[in-house]
Amino acid sequence: MSVVDPRGKSQRARRLTREEKAEQNRLQLLEAAAEIVGKFGYAEASVSRITEAAQLAQGTFYNYFETRQDILDLLPPRYAEKMLRYIADRMEPDWTGLEREVKRFELFFEFFQETTESARLVNEAPVMAPVGFAQFSKIVRENYTRALKKSIAAGEIPNFSPERLADIVDILISIRNGLSQPRTSPKLKRQRVSPSLISSYRDFIKKALFT
Numbered sequence: 001m002s003v004v005d006p007r008g009k010s011q012r013a014r015r016l017t018r019e020e021k022a023e024q025n026r027l028q029l030l031e032a033a034a035e036i037v038g039k040f041g042y043a044e045a046s047v048s049r050i051t052e053a054a055q056l057a058q059g060t061f062y063n064y065f066e067t068r069q070d071i072l073d074l075l076p077p078r079y080a081e082k083m084l085r086y087i088a089d090r091m092e093p094d095w096t097g098l099e100r101e102v103k104r105f106e107l108f109f110e111f112f113q114e115t116t117e118s119a120r121l122v123n124e125a126p127v128m129a130p131v132g133f134a135q136f137s138k139i140v141r142e143n144y145t146r147a148l149k150k151s152i153a154a155g156e157i158p159n160f161s162p163e164r165l166a167d168i169v170d171i172l173i174s175i176r177n178g179l180s181q182p183r184t185s186p187k188l189k190r191q192r193v194s195p196s197l198i199s200s201y202r203d204f205i206k207k208a209l210f211t
Contacts (some may be wrong), residue, residue: 050122097156
């Protein structure tokens, strides 16, 4: 296979090393597994469906994963990292604690709505991928804790006892999760969060933490 460089000269594309090819195959399988779970659920995410979606031979799957459950348990934490990158990339460095918290709330739902596999990938995970869901929860909780610790250190959350931080993080995560549940239906999950809900969250969180 050859490619044309900007000067118009034909060049042969560099062949992937064995390690690069292996990583590419592994990522293809993970992406395919997330797609299949999003469409059919964890229970119907068979190895044959995953490898077909990845356009790889079925036997290739076992070069990277011992069992089907192994790949399923990798999906929730991978989703968590993807979600947190999405949110972090859209944060402005000069935003204050309140603005950052409201934007985190808004971007959580924006990511949820734009990621087609979101509903089943997360909501079925506690039963179908419990190891992965535990890791997902740990990643999200630790990230949220770091964010609020920064606001406390900056004096943006006054009169607050650090000993209560874990409880506050769990409450805020529960609010997001609870509000996301109705949006898992095919009819509602593509709807944007209303400006009214965002405004109400701003009022609530300002009084609860940032005043």
